[in-house]
Amino acid sequence: MDTQVSLDWWPSPAKLNLFLHITGRNDKGYHLLQSLFQMLDVGDSLAFIPNDSGDIRLATAISGVNTEDNLIYRAARLLQSHVNTPQGCDIYIEKQLPMGGGIGGGSSNAATTLVALNYYWQCGLSTETLAQLGLELGADVPIFVHGKTAFAEGVGEQIHPVSLDESWYLVVFPGVNISTAEVFSHPDLPRNTTPIDWQHYTFDATQNDCQKIVCKSQPEVAKLLQWLLHYAPSRMTGTGACVFATFSDPDQAKAVQQALPENWHGFVAKGVNTSPLQLKLQEMS
Numbered sequence: 229m230d231t232q233v234s235l236d237w238w239p240s241p242a243k244l245n246l247f248l249h250i251t252g253r254n255d256k257g258y259h260l261l262q263s264l265f266q267m268l269d270v271g272d273s274l275a276f277i278p279n280d281s282g283d284i285r286l287a288t289a290i291s292g293v294n295t296e297d298n299l300i301y302r303a304a305r306l307l308q309s310h311v312n313t314p315q316g317c318d319i320y321i322e323k324q325l326p327m328g329g330g331i332g333g334g335s336s337n338a339a340t341t342l343v344a345l346n347y348y349w350q351c352g353l354s355t356e357t358l359a360q361l362g363l364e365l366g367a368d369v370p371i372f373v374h375g376k377t378a379f380a381e382g383v384g385e386q387i388h389p390v391s392l393d394e395s396w397y398l399v400v401f402p403g404v405n406i407s408t409a410e411v412f413s414h415p416d417l418p419r420n421t422t423p424i425d426w427q428h429y430t431f432d433a434t435q436n437d438c439q440k441i442v443c444k445s446q447p448e449v450a451k452l453l454q455w456l457l458h459y460a461p462s463r464m465t466g467t468g469a470c471v472f473a474t475f476s477d478p479d480q481a482k483a484v485q486q487a488l489p490e491n492w493h494g495f496v497a498k499g500v501n502t503s504p505l506q507l508k509l510q511e512m513s
């Protein structure tokens with residue numbers, strides 16, 4: 229089979245945390261957050277060929293990630309056992325997003341897998357049920373299943389969709405990977421930011437509570453942030469390492485991208501209120 233022409237690609241978009249406040253911890257030690265998740269129109273792509281054998285096979289390997297640990301494989305297995313289907317799948321991956329960048333690559337891949345296989349295997353699960361299932365794989369999976377730009381609270385499972393004005397983002401990876409678990413276990417991480425009323429959100433009155441300790445332990449992130457701040461309002465996303473700069477005009481974002489020093493790689497993306505994954509699902513239904 230010529231897979232190049234016959235594969236039907238499903239988008240697996242990136243997100244930005246426009247702000248990230250840590251307001252406490254739950255009884256499992258997980259951090260309670262408030263965050264504004266901005267969906268982007270850029271990301272990875274996945275394609276699925278269902279089979280009757282029940283095997284889940286990753287046709288494309290991700291360097292440094294074992295199949296059993298890959299969130300795509302784990303999402304497929306989780307759904308398969310939840311609905312007890314005899315069906316399996318071959319899964320193709322076009323990876324674009326840097327791993328450990330704070331832009332949600334792995335979580336988004338898991339969400340796309342749940343949504344697409346729910347469609348192909350005709351499981352009939354609701355978006356809410358898929359989101360609850362996704363939470364078993366990672367805190368950010370539910371938000372990607374819903375596929376809406378949204379305020380999120382709790383560990384990311386309480387979601388309030390919002391409609392933001394059109395913005396463009398230059399997202400830059402400083403070339404260092406950051407472990408989410410390490411940031412959350414740092415003794416100096418602020419953990420008691422006063423909760424805000426998300427309906428009165430402004431960029432200037434918010435922050436990323438992880439940014440200070442990451443900038444201290446990874447000077448390259450601090451350097452990148454200082455560089456971008458000369459051009460536009462900028463902030464780290466998630467637990468790093470990517471930093472984004474915000475523009476109302478895509479040409480300005482592209483001009484700054486052109487000016488990036490050689491060791492930093494960035495992409496320009498549009499902020500969207502509905503994710504490309506949700507648009508694909510609507511197109512298929």
Ligand SMILES: C[C@](O)(CO)[C@H](O)COP(=O)(O)OP(=O)(O)OC[C@H]1O[C@@H](n2ccc(N)nc2=O)[C@H](O)[C@@H]1O
Pocket residue numbers: 245257258259260261263330335365366367368369382383384408409412466467
């Ligand atoms: C900070 C965010 O990037 C915001 O988008 C996410 O909430 C992180 O989500 P994620 O990468 O899906 O993280 P997970 O894979 O669920 O968790 C990785 C590790 O980070 C810690 N963790 C994660 C999320 C959270 N709300 N509190 C935590 O303490 C836990 O030790 C966990 O074992």
Ligand SMILES: Nc1ncnc2c1ncn2[C@@H]1O[C@H](COP(=O)(O)OP(=O)(O)OP(=O)(O)O)[C@@H](O)[C@H]1O
Pocket residue numbers: 290292293297298299300326327328329330331332333334335337338368408466467468469
């Ligand atoms: N399909 C996948 N794509 C990317 N990473 C994966 C995948 N499956 C498992 N992982 C593991 O998850 C780790 C975190 O990757 P990911 O790209 O989700 O980080 P992130 O962008 O920091 O996410 P977040 O913003 O949710 O914290 C990787 O280092 C990798 O070991």
